[in-house]
Amino acid sequence: MSHSSHRPNWPAVFAIAFCVACLITAEFLPVSLLTPMAADLHISEGTAGQTVTVTALVAMFASVIITSLIKNSDRRYVVIAFAVLLSISSLIVALSTNFYLLLGGRVVLGVALGGFWALAASVTMKLVPPHALAKALSVVFGGVSIAMVIAAPIGSFLGNLIGWRNVFIGAAMLGGVCSLWLVKVLPAMHATSVEKEPMLRIFKQTGVKVAMLAIFLTFCGQFSFFTYIRPLLATVSKLDVNQLTLIFLGFGIANFIGTSCSAIVLKKHLIHTLFLAPTTLFVCTGLFIFFGHIPWVASLIIIVWGFTFGLIPVAWSTWIARNLAHQAENAGAVQVAVIQFANTLGAALGGVLLDSQGILAPITLCGGLMLITAGLIGFVMPRHTGTHQS
Structure with a gap:
């Protein structure tokens, strides 16, 4: 691990955080646009949801392969290349006329997403001295929370206002801003000898x-539910487009608050948090299955979900x-691969x-995986972890 020996390069840290936010935003855009995308391309919502699947699948391989290929490369140019791929991907999606072109665009995004995420933490470590690392990482992870908002x-x-294709054109423009900002502020960054180890x-x-197993189960559960949150809320809770927008906003704000508050909790209660978070999400799935038809209950569950997942x-x-x-x-790189495979x-x-068993099947699967995760952390992690935090 290499740290900057000079003053923190905050412009570069904020540029990394902005690019993280743009990449995560592009990854999750289909979640809120699933219904119009499916209608426009004449495919089912379940099939349209696979645009999230293919992005995650490619990101999984990209994180490992790219990290192995760039051992001696200047990370500055690698990171900038990922920002350029974000624009290219979004343009392909915006101009797609069939499902296969749509998938092609999402493949390109997967390369950018996996590669960028694999390098994000280590690049941030190169931009600041050790005493500023915690703050710098919180800024970068704040980009994820902003994207969720x-x-x-x-x-x-x-x-709903300008059409889903124009939304992706906007994402391509954000990628252009990322590229220009990174070109301006990123210094040269070469690999250390430790980073070249197997x-x-x-x-x-x-x-x-x-x-890594617990991480896999958590994110697998999250994406089995979150990818199909729009049809779930529209069908079970009978929410219209405007109400869905407010719910998504509430989820994002709650997620941001959870992420922002996490440092206070995690300082002394890391293992407890890792256990209680999936336990809470398991309870939320049960409550939604039985009471999700009540709009205000469903809304409250989604907000609690956003806050809780913000911690994870x-x-x-x-x-x-x-x-x-x-x-x-x-x-x-390994963490990104695990998360993206889970996604x-x-x-x-x-x-x-969703297509074979009905609208409540994805959230039921999610609940089961969260319960298994909580059991794994509660009964196995304390005996295997090398940390001493409670």
């Missing part, structure tokens, strides 16, 4: 296998930072269940 409600609102060596660290990525990144800080780039499988299973 923006993507769903803005996508839903603008999609990637799978991180699994020799205590608790890493258990942690930061909590696992904190666990990894405390245990694998010396192999930040390799650990980042892929979760979205795919959710889509299949």
Whole structure:
């Protein structure tokens, strides 16, 4: 791991955070635009949801392959290239006339997403000295929370106002801004000798296998539900487009608050948070299945869900930072691969269940996976983790 020996390069840190926000926004745009995209391209909503699946699948492989290929490359040019791919992807999606062109655009996004995410933490470490690292990482992860606030409600609102294709054209313009900003502020960044070590060596660290399994189950459950949240709320809770926009906004704001508050909780209660978060989400799935037909109850559940899930990525990144800080780039690549594989499988299973078993099937799957995750963390993680936090 290499830190900047000079003053923190905050313009570059904020540029990284902005690009993270744009990439996450582009990844999740289909969630709020699923219905009009499916109608326009004459496909089912379950099939349209596979646009999230293919992005996650490609990102999974891209994170590992790209990290292995760029050992001696200047990270500055690599990161800028990912921002350019964001624009290219969004333009392909916006101009697509059939499902296969749509998938092609999402493949390009997967390359950018996987590669950028794999390098985000290690690049941030190169931009600031050690004493400023925690603050810098919180800024970068704040970009994810902002994207969660923006993507769903803005996508839903603008999609209804100007059409889903123009929404993706806007995403392409954001990618252009990312590219120009990174060109202006990023310094040259070369790999260290530690970052050239074999990637799978991180699994020799205590608790890493258990942690990665828990991460996989959590995100698989999340995406089996979240990918199909729009048809779920529209069908079960009978919410119209304007109400859905407000719900997505509430989810995003709650997610941002959860992420913002996480540092206070995680400082002393990391393992407890990792256990209680999936437990809470399991309870939310049960409440929705039985009471989701009541609009205000459904709305409250989604807001609680947003706050709770806001804690999870930061909590696992904190666990990894405390245990694998010396192999930040390799650990980042593996974590991204695990998360994106989980996203892929979760979205795919959710889509299949939605089309074959009914509207409540994806959230039922989600609840089961969250329960298993909580059990794994509660009964296995404390005996395997090398951390001492409660």
